[in-house]
Amino acid sequence: MAQPAPPYTVSPELLARGEFRAACEARDFQVIFRLMRKYDGASQDRVSSPVPGLTQSRVSRVMSGESRIASLTLVERIADALRIPGAYFLLAPRPWETSSPPPVPAGSGSSTSASPITRVGSLPTQAAPGEGGAAATSGAYGARETRLAVTIDIAADGAAHLTYEHELVNVGSLPITRLARELWFKHTDDILDIQAQPSPNHNVIIQRVHDIPGLSKFACQIFPALQPGESATIGYTCEKGRFVDELYWRQSIARPTDAFVLTVRQAGVRRLLGCNAIEERADGLELSALDGLSWRNDADRVVIDLTRKHLTAGQAVTLRWDADHDLA
Numbered sequence: 001m002a003q004p005a006p007p008y009t010v011s012p013e014l015l016a017r018g019e020f021r022a023a024c025e026a027r028d029f030q031v032i033f034r035l036m037r038k039y040d041g042a043s044q045d046r047v048s049s050p051v052p053g054l055t056q057s058r059v060s061r062v063m064s065g066e067s068r069i070a071s072l073t074l075v076e077r078i079a080d081a082l083r084i085p086g087a088y089f090l091l092a093p094r095p096w097e098t099s100s101p102p103p104v105p106a107g108s109g110s111s112t113s114a115s116p117i118t119r120v121g122s123l124p125t126q127a128a129p130g131e132g133g134a135a136a137t138s139g140a141y142g143a144r145e146t147r148l149a150v151t152i153d154i155a156a157d158g159a160a161h162l163t164y165e166h167e168l169v170n171v172g173s174l175p176i177t178r179l180a181r182e183l184w185f186k187h188t189d190d191i192l193d194i195q196a197q198p199s200p201n202h203n204v205i206i207q208r209v210h211d212i213p214g215l216s217k218f219a220c221q222i223f224p225a226l227q228p229g230e231s232a233t234i235g236y237t238c239e240k241g242r243f244v245d246e247l248y249w250r251q252s253i254a255r256p257t258d259a260f261v262l263t264v265r266q267a268g269v270r271r272l273l274g275c276n277a278i279e280e281r282a283d284g285l286e287l288s289a290l291d292g293l294s295w296r297n298d299a300d301r302v303v304i305d306l307t308r309k310h311l312t313a314g315q316a317v318t319l320r321w322d323a324d325h326d327l328a
Helices: 018-025 029-040 044-048 056-063 072-082
Strands: 143-154 159-170 176-184 187-196 203-212 215-226 231-242 248-252 257-267 271-280 286-288 293-298 301-311 316-324
Touching (some): 018 029, 029 044, 029 056, 143 248, 159 215, 176 231, 215 231, 248 257, 257 316, 271 293, 271 301, 301 316
Parallel strands (some): 143 257
Antiparallel strands (some): 143 159, 187 231, 248 316, 271 286, 271 316, 293 301
């Protein structure tokens, strides 16, 4: 009697490919899944079945560009189930990893017996002190967002100007000095330009952690530190992203958020042809968010507003729309 195939794990040959490691560092799962299919012959079902919370249909949507994987929890599950070393995703070593170094990309001139390399800029799997990331609010470090507001202004040529406002309260027992963030665009004019906004009672400096075209990982350094029980509004802007062939925005929720408000203002259009909103739970279940969606025409632009409440860390909200660019 034939034995069932063992759960899929990434082959050493694929782990040794530089293009695979580069895709992992960028967390570009569209490329990652395609490379698994190309070099390991892994079907969408084989890729998804070992990973809790990842379905074959989700893998299909990611590979076609209709969805992205941004939840840190799901990234960690993929790394653990498919045996991808944490360093590939700029994470700390996973619990299952041995002391052996991961495969060295072909052509690097190094052998597998070389000493392990400490990667500069690697990010920990848990929220570091002061990051106020997805750590539980009952712990020593914890930030809660009473309101997260994202405003996206899109010019007629597709150029985007983003404004973020994080209204935070420190619900932990230790000061918060950093707010870890990342931004991703499919199309960019250059490396994303991220600037801190003035904040009452606090100074904010943008610390760049990792930049490649289309993806920026950074942190908002907060001076003075946000003390336990204190509140602050931390803001920043982003330019050089561009909307070209797809009109959508996916916002990952990094920490408990009482209210999330997304406003899109797109110039050069008179009417909306279609609009949809999805709230994604941490377990991968997708729920309609149409009850918090509204839009209106304003001169030669369309304005879309989306509001969600009581979100938890690991969730995401996606807005998709289609606009008529013909002003005649």
